Amino acid sequence: xxxxxxxxxxxxxxxxxxxxxxxxxxxxxxxxxxxxxxxxxxxxxxxxxxxxxxxxxxxxxxxxxxxxxxxxxxxxxxxxxxxxxxxxxxxxxxxxxxxxxxxxxxxxxxxxxxxxxxxxxxxxxxxxxxxxxxxxxxxxxxxxxxxxxxxxxxxxxxxxxxxxxxxxxxxxxxxxxxxxxxxxxxxxxxxxxxxxxxxxxxxxxxxxxxxxxxxxxxxxxxxxxxxxxxxxxxxxxxxxxxxxxxxxxxxxxxxxxxxxxxxxxxxxxxxxxxxxxxxxxxxxxxxxxxxxxxxxxxxxxxxxxxxxxxxxxxxxxxxxxxxxxxxxxxxxxxxxxxxxxxxxxxxxxxxxxxxxxxxxxxxxxxxxxxxxxxxxxxxxxxxxxxxxxxxxxxxxxxxxxxxxxxxxxxxxxxxxxxxxxxxxxxxxxxxxxxxxxxxxxxxxxxxxxxxxxxxxxxxxxxxxxxxxxxxxxxxxxxxxxxxxxxxxxxxxx
Ligand SMILES: Cc1ncc(COP(=O)(O)O)c(C=O)c1O
Numbered sequence: 001x002x003x004x005x006x007x008x009x010x011x012x013x014x015x016x017x018x019x020x021x022x023x024x025x026x027x028x029x030x031x032x033x034x035x036x037x038x039x040x041x042x043x044x045x046x047x048x049x050x051x052x053x054x055x056x057x058x059x060x061x062x063x064x065x066x067x068x069x070x071x072x073x074x075x076x077x078x079x080x081x082x083x084x085x086x087x088x089x090x091x092x093x094x095x096x097x098x099x100x101x102x103x104x105x106x107x108x109x110x111x112x113x114x115x116x117x118x119x120x121x122x123x124x125x126x127x128x129x130x131x132x133x134x135x136x137x138x139x140x141x142x143x144x145x146x147x148x149x150x151x152x153x154x155x156x157x158x159x160x161x162x163x164x165x166x167x168x169x170x171x172x173x174x175x176x177x178x179x180x181x182x183x184x185x186x187x188x189x190x191x192x193x194x195x196x197x198x199x200x201x202x203x204x205x206x207x208x209x210x211x212x213x214x215x216x217x218x219x220x221x222x223x224x225x226x227x228x229x230x231x232x233x234x235x236x237x238x239x240x241x242x243x244x245x246x247x248x249x250x251x252x253x254x255x256x257x258x259x260x261x262x263x264x265x266x267x268x269x270x271x272x273x274x275x276x277x278x279x280x281x282x283x284x285x286x287x288x289x290x291x292x293x294x295x296x297x298x299x300x301x302x303x304x305x306x307x308x309x310x311x312x313x314x315x316x317x318x319x320x321x322x323x324x325x326x327x328x329x330x331x332x333x334x335x336x337x338x339x340x341x342x343x344x345x346x347x348x349x350x351x352x353x354x355x356x357x358x359x360x361x362x363x364x365x366x367x368x369x370x371x372x373x374x375x376x377x378x379x380x381x382x383x384x385x386x387x388x389x390x391x392x393x394x395x396x397x398x399x400x401x402x403x404x405x406x407x408x409x410x411x412x413x414x415x416x417x418x419x420x421x422x423x424x425x426x427x428x429x430x431x432x433x434x435x436x437x438x439x440x441x442x443x444x445x446x447x448x449x450x451x452x453x454x455x456x457x458x459x460x461x462x463x464x465x466x467x468x469x470x471x472x473x474x475x476x477x478x479x480x481x482x483x484x485x486x487x488x489x490x491x492x493x
Pocket of ligand 1 (some may be wrong): 099154156157158159196198249251252253278279280281307319
């Protein structure tokens with residue numbers, strides 16, 4: 001068929017897109033595949049058993065010139081792509097912070113992709129904007145945060161913290177937004193030596209520079225030392241720096257330690273510094289009344305981030321940024337060209353004004369589904385179960401003469417290493433032994449753990465966070481660890 005301008009229109013397509021019946025057929029095939037996958041994710045190895053470059057070598061180096069039959073594409077996905085997937089939904093996934101793409105969350109994600117809403121302005125996504133306000137209010141209440149905390153959804157904690165630190169810089173009111181950082185005062189940001197690398201990365205992006213980040217020592221339990229913070233700020237002021245922001249962590253990445261936020265808030269108040277709290281992982285635990293105390297002092301924070309995509313069963317990505325001063329966050333980012341002005345500007349929230357991105361996904365939908373499907377009690381029960389599993393694993397470590405724990409385990413992460421009883425403490429050898437142990441256990445394909453370094457020691461981490469993880473999976477991890485340690489020890493000692 002030819003259009004009025006003589007251009008060819010693809011044969012057989014009424015809309016230019018996949019025909020509705022074809023979409024329905026492939027959609028049913030995919031939903032069936034997903035349902036089976038979620039029923040038995042452990043039928044696949046948790047850690048992809050592939051080598052770098054394997055998938056690239058199996059695929060053509062250019063896109064097809066003409067469209068292909070979609071059944072064939074789906075066959076190739078299963079045959080070629082699936083083997084290269086590391087399964088974050090596997091119940092034996094204990095690495096980094098284990099997460100879950102839950103059923104209601106996956107359905108919400110599917111629906112938001114179908115709508116393809118860009119929630120940059122209220123007008124371009126009224127429901128997306130208002131649902132975002134609603135779920136951020138619900139989450140704020142669940143965590144016991146102050147009512148005046150304004151919430152905005154970002155993709156990741158890295159970006160949330162970047163925006164929070166940009167607001168902290170804007171709060172100085174030095175015209176840095178207009179004039180840039182060159183020739184201005186030397187800004188100093190404080191965080192603990194255990195803080196996530198995203199804080200330093202934000203400082204790089206914002207022109208504060210790595211030298212503008214002062215890492216405060218942590219105590220024996222990996223918590224920031226507030227006296228050292230106060231001393232560092234005094235010393236920096238005397239040295240010509242302008243201290244402007246401290247970032248405390250509730251649930252550090254390596255050990256899940258909790259910085260003493262009340263004492264850090266005192267220092268920030270006395271020194272007129274912005275307090276940002278990174279509660280990306282452990283903030284979820286504050287929905288438990290018995291753990292609400294972990295956010296003590298956070299009511300004095302200027303901003304706080306927590307990630308429902310970490311430990312609230314929301315598919316990646318969804319990060320919740322709260323800010324006590326929405327107008328400051330807005331002042332840091334809002335820049336409205338004529339083509340983005342709307343008649344509702346004075347009456348409605350345009351979320352593009354509160355961050356770097358213009359285009360914004362409809363993330364609130366999947367989180368709304370998650371909160372409604374599980375309910376607050378359902379979420380609490382599941383978090384408690386994860387903490388219990390981690391405590392059971394910690395007890396196994398504590399009771400075994402050839403293992404030792406290297407940090408407290410206040411949530412669902414356990415840090416430990418194998419240390420065969422009676423051997424001389426040769427740190428390099430112990431590090432190599434534990435590194436080999438981790439590789440051997442991960443090569444099983446049944447569990448996946450990751451590592452960190454604590455006090456210079458190679459440390460294995462086990463993180464519970466997947467909904468499908470049971471006592472049996474934790475037991476499998478433990479059995480693999482002690483049996484592999486026993487098998488490997490003669491090669492090292
Ligand atoms: C404490 C903490 N903050 C920030 C991040 C970064 O998270 P995201 O991947 O959402 O940027 C992590 C990631 O594990 C983290 O543990």
